[in-house]
Amino acid sequence: MELDAKIPEGPIAEKWDQHRFEMKLVNPANKRKHEVIVVGSGLAGASAAASMAELGYDVKCFCFQDSPRRAHSIAAQGGINAAKNYQNDGDSVFRLFYDTVKGGDFRSREANVHRLAQVSVNIIDQCVAQGVPFAREYGGLLSNRSFGGAQVSRTFYARGQTGQQLLLGAYQALQRQIGAGKVKMVPRSELLEIVIIEGAARGIVVRDLVTGEISSHCADAVCLATGGYANVFYLSTNAMNSNVTATYRAYKKGAFFANPCYTQIHPTCIPVSGDHQSKLTLMSESLRNDGRVWVPKNAGDTRPPDRIPESERDYYLERKYPSFGNLVPRDIASRNAKEVCDAGHSVVPGGHGVYLDFADAIGRLGQKTIEERYGNLFEMYERITGDNPYRTPMKIYPAPHYTMGGLWVDYNLMSTIPGLHVLGEANFSDHGANRLGASALMQGLADGYFVIPYTIGHYLATSKLEKVDTGHAAFRDAEREVREKTDRLLEIRGRRTVDDFHRELGRIMWNNCGMSRNKAGLEKALEEIPRLREEFWKDVRVLGASESINQSLEKAGRVADFLEFGEILCHDALDREESCGAHFREEHQTEEGEALRHDEDYTYVSAWEYKGVGNAPALHKEHLEFENVHLATRSYK
Secondary structure, X not given: OEOOOOOOOOOOOOHHHHHHHHOOOOOHHHHOOOEEEEEOOOHHHHHHHHHHHHHOOEEEXXXXXXXXXXXXXXXXXXXXXXXXXXXXXXXXXXXXXXXXXXXXXXXXXXXXXXXXXXXXXXXHHHHHHOOOOOOEOOOOOEOOEOOOOOOOOOEEOOOOOHHHHHHHHHHHHHHHHHHOOOEEEEOOEEEEEEEEEOOEEEEEEEEEOOOOOEEEEEOXXXXXXXXXXXXXXXXXXXXXXOOOHHHHHHHHOOOOEEOOOOEEEEEEEOOOOOOOOOOOOEOOHHHHHOOEEEEEOOOOOOOOHHHOOHHHEEOHHHHHOOOOHHHOOHHHHHHHHHHHHHHHXXXXXXXXXXXXXXXXXXXXXXXXXXXXXXXXXHHHHHHHHOOOOOOOOEEEEEEEEEEOOEEOOOOOOEOOOOOEEEOHHHEOOOOOOOOOOOOHHHHHHHHHHHHHHHHHHHHHHHOOOOOOOOOOHHHHHHHHHHHHHHHHHHHHOOOEOHHXXXXXXXXXXXXXXXXXXXXXXXXXXXXXXXXXXXXXHHHEOOOOOOOOOOHHHHHHHHHHHHHXXXXXXXXXXXXXXXXXXXXXXXXXXXXXXXXOOOHHHHOEEEEEEOOOOOOOOEEEEEEOOOOOOOOOOOOOO
């Protein structure tokens, strides 16, 4: 089956403007007659809910946190990209488009990426109008810094807490609509099922995480903005509650899952310190603007960093990639860190750590300037590790972070289920095989503020939707399935904890489908995951009851989904016999150890269709065409 992305005709710079004109509209009086469900209240979800309510739609917004302000978008630290060219250093919409396609190793859809670059300039204006406190130059203009994969400064930032400040901007827009009665906010609720009626998404079933009540909610369209699935690795930079459940349940109802093997490993994380950890801490990529990455030249050198002279240090990114140096894209920085550590040059016990050193920057700019740029990040690092990075280099190592894969969507952000729209990290559309730093916040706000308000109107104006309510048999059936699965989990009464199973799944995934993959390892994972899943359903112990707060039950449902989803991820990685971006197959690399793509065979999006638990999913392809950025081997040297 060849997937139709519904990409508009015409020159790429005109596609979005022309498409906006050609889309059908819903007149203001009729917007009040439509209800839309938004699941997730991060940057994509909050901005979408606020924007659609501002237009006149009635919106229900669901999140499992106690407040929309606690969505995981607050954890994004470094910045948000936009092609404003305030530095007058050669940036443009086309250059941002070019860098993003190239950074994604030519595995993203050109039309979506160009639209993202176009609306990036509007995002900054929107956020400034909301009062987001971006850093400014002395004269008052907004400040910019660089991020990996770019040779221009286009990243707007608010110290090291950009995600939090942007989320507060979206949150106040959302709160305005809640106050106006156009948005009904439903916190502490977890989506457990998508309801399909006559082939279209018409609602959801959720569990109240305080009372345990199962309830149904009906709408004319559903938007999922539920983030990524990096916690399939157990240890990741994601919040512990981040999960795949919403998108995976949609997948089981007919939404295709695209490119799940594209899982980004972030190069700048605090190394693992022991088996007691349940998550890892990200140090913003923005630190690579002023920090220099190095390891001792001599393997096994355990001297303190101040005892190792310059002549015995290997600034390996600067050595190998002189054009970009420490600002190479994340996939390249991560693999190189693994390479030097595997060769015995690690700076931490256990073999997993390199230095990120700010001595040169402090000497050049002064400590006060570094404090202004990164002070809260340095403070966080010291609180966690006990080391003062103003005096000694940070120790960092790659860790699972962002997922470029997600539910397949067309140009209008609609999945293969009519009416089910997918926004932000939950979809696959913009980043290809590797996301450039500071592009996640850009995509989330682009989808929520500037894309979905148009495209959902076109869907509603062109669809003949029958009036339904939660009394429909489809809702009753969905609620019954949710209750049966809940009861089944509680009845097992096994011996192993949910976390124990999740930790073992994470080891399988990291060892066999982590920073690098090979055929033997992936085939081994596809044998081990079904075995672990079978043991889970026989021996997991879920304490408590369903009619109250029960975090053990919440985790169990999410881990059950990870135990199925992990298999799809490995199928995708095994099928794609090439290396590209974050997907590095060891059998496919150049003599220099760089990713070796096979464009003649794999220039497509892999979209997987559910065929039952334990059965191999069916592969569908969306072939990619590169008319504006010509296919080329990525080089940052």
